[in-house]
Amino acid sequence: MITEKKFPMTAAGKLKLKEELEHLKMVTRREVVERIKIARDFGDLSENSEYDSAKEEQSFVEGRISTLEKMIRNAVIIKESEFNTDEVHLGNTVTFKELPDGDEETYTIVGSAEANPIEGLISNDSPIAKGLLGRAKGDVVSINTPGGEMSVTILEIK
Known part of the structure; x- marks a missing residue:
């Protein structure tokens, strides 16, 4: 079994990461999905820079969500x-x-x-x-x- 990296942090630091995660999931993710829907209406996706940009942002947001979840899950609180x-x-x-x-x-x-x-x-x-x-x-x-x-x-x- 592979041991995941531990992330030492203060309780305040963990709370800040949880707040960022919540914002990404509840606000940013929805905004990006809406941008993708709007960009699809612009026509041919192979030449649609708005669509490409929105998909890149979606990839970044999903990666950040995954990273934050890992950090929070493996947090070691410094008392x-x-x-x-x-x-x-x-x-x-x-x-x-x-x-x-x-x-x-x-x-x-x-x-x-x-x-x-x-x-x-x-x-x-x-x-x-x-x-x-x-x-x-x-x-x-x-x-x-x-x-x-x-x-x-x-x-x-x-």
Whole structure:
């Protein structure tokens, strides 16, 4: 039997995925089906770009639904009560400063299913998170990123 990949996430992250799934199933899926029906009325399907576009969108939506269902089914919830602030773990919010004179940055390390760097949520699989995991406040860490190596000092772990 093949073991499915587990997706570590917070309870809030799982809820957000469930909301997205519900919206895709109840709203987006119906909108796409309606677009396909309308596009069929335009005539010859072999030369109908509206129909092709709607079918591509339908394929994307169905793929996303399948992915979300898998992530939700295999979610492993990170409990806030288990967060350890002695060293960086999944679920912690970490503030660090890039050396020698960079700005402070703060990120929460989450599972890949709920990562959103724009919102300060980075995947535990990202280079920065991998460099920080297991380290303590005050540690100076060298991190290999796609943009090159960077050194940071961990200022705070919450």
